[in-house]
Amino acid sequence: MTLITDVRLRRILDSRGNPTVEADVVTESGGFGRAGAPSGASTGEYEAVERPPAEAIAAAREHAVPRLVGEAYAGNQREVDTILHAADGTDDFSKIGANSAVAISMAAAKAGADVLGAPLFQHLGGAFRGENFPVPLGNVVGGGEHAADATDIQEFLVAPVGAPSIEDAVFANAAVHGVVADLLEERDVPSGKGDEGAWAPSIDDEAAFEVVDEAVSQVEDDVGFEIRFGLDVAAAEMYDADSETYEYESAGINRDTDEQIEYIADLVREYDLVYVEDPLDENDYEAFADLTDRVGDRTLICGDDLFVTNTDRLTEGIDQGAGNSILIKPNQIGTLSDAFDAIELATENGYDSVVSHRSGETEDATIAHLAVATDAPFIKTGAVGGERTAKLNELIRIADDAT
Ligand SMILES: C=C(OP(=O)(O)O)C(=O)O
Ligand SMILES: [Mg+2]
Structure with missing residues (x-):
């Protein structure tokens, strides 16, 4: 049911007016997840690499999307994220961009939750979550x-x-x-x-x-x-x-x-x-x-x-x-x-x-x-x-x- 049938990527605006990556993930049963990548200004020297959004999207379309569509299950977050790493092939996401990776990863989680009919926090944390708040x-x-x-x-x-x-x-x-x-x-x-x-x-x-x-x-x-x-x-x-x-x-x-x-x-x-x-x-x-x-x-x-x-x-x-x-x-x-x-x-x-x-x-x-x-x-x-x-x-x- 959570087999991924489509991953769409686009540029959207972030709160500073800069472009960022948005991902949509669709599953076989019609599950849907959408997520946007945030972006830092006081970024740490050792962060994964954020690529210019147009480049990150092109690279993710070429290398990651074909490995996910018809192959991966949105309900299996580890599998999705392992595929993102394999598609990228570097240790800092400098090929597909951490911005494409995180948008797809979060959109897949939401699509998985959608199919399960569970709130995202429960899908991510399990049935007993939701009692404590930060x-x-x-x-x-x-x-x-x-x-x-x-x-x-x-x-x-x-x-x-x-x-x-x-x-x-x-x-x-x-x-x-x-x-x-x-x-x-x-x-x-x-x-x-x-x-x-x-x-x-x-x-x-x-x-x-x-x-x-x-x-x-x-x-x-x-x-x-x-x-x-x-x-x-x-x-x-x-x-x-x-x-x-x-x-x-x-x-x-x-x-x-x-x-x-x-x-x-x-x-x-x-x-x-x-x-x-x-x-x-x-x-x-x-x-x-x-x-x-x-x-x-x-x-x-x-x-x-x-x-x-x-x-x-x-x-x-x-x-x-x-x-x-x-x-x-x-x-x-x-x-x-x-x-x-x-x-x-x-x-x-x-x-x-x-x-x-x-x-x-x-x-x-x-x-x-x-x-x-x-x-x-x-x-x-x-x-x-x-x-x-x-x-x-x-x-x-x-x-x-x-x-
Ligand atoms: C939120 C922060 O800023 P930025 O996103 O610019 O790194 C931070 O430094 O904690
Ligand atoms: Mg800080």
Whole structure:
């Protein structure tokens, strides 16, 4: 029933207005799945390769589609993903593009779920999934590679850890986003938004901490449950290998590795941060391990550019004690099976998995299902904006049994 009878690929727009790959997978019994590839801006050096969409589509049509149509079953995700690897033949999807691969992989999963008549999270995670929901990390202020002339730290993320439901959590994050706008206005700071919908004011990180801290306290008082916050430092983007320092341009400060570790550890203590992503350069497992030693018992130290959803890199991190958490972005590695492998390895070794969007997104909501399917403690998928609320609203629908 889930035999794949057609795979169609096209270029669609992503949230930045760039082209990206969309895949449709159709099965013998009429099952249908459609998925769009997201795209990063602060991409890790070791990610699978995203090819220009037109080239990725042409290559996938030539090499992958003939191996799938009439040959593979959409209900057998491992088989589909193994065929994608074989059709590509490289270890980083540089032939068919990780963008074509991930779109086909996710569309096949949806087609499989469609035939089975099961929600995607149950198809991916099994019959007993759907009871636990991730805490949404919503970015409310940001800069880095996502907005010019804004904060050095890429993302200030709200984490409504005490929310009684996913619905309360999602609305709390949106409320903090709204209060941040009021506080910026009170300070006469004009602000546009960055790529992920966070406010991108021209302020330094210290001012951003003040604003976010106050906004979180105000909303916490309103809603009556605990809200904390965290960061994606995206430190690889700040790191200058020649001077071996982290450059904080808006504050005019350079920090060497020891100072960076000290600075982040101080921030964790001062603001009781619940989550810190990529606080150090993507090549510095040792510094990650040092920071994890110092504050890993009180916060998540998450590797995004460090691990790139890759089990080899995660294995190295586990061996060295670098971080205690991994960011999961399916397009960093190319298929859902690879993303599941990374989550499984993380879980076996006591690392928490945080499922994540990219800065360039589509309306695709697969990651909401992936987070529920894998019991992820957190999902990072913005706070506002249509391509972000596509995932947040899907989480609310999953909780309401309405997908
Ligand atoms: C979501 C992120 O941004 P991008 O997609 O640009 O890598 C991130 O760095 O975690
Ligand atoms: Mg990141």
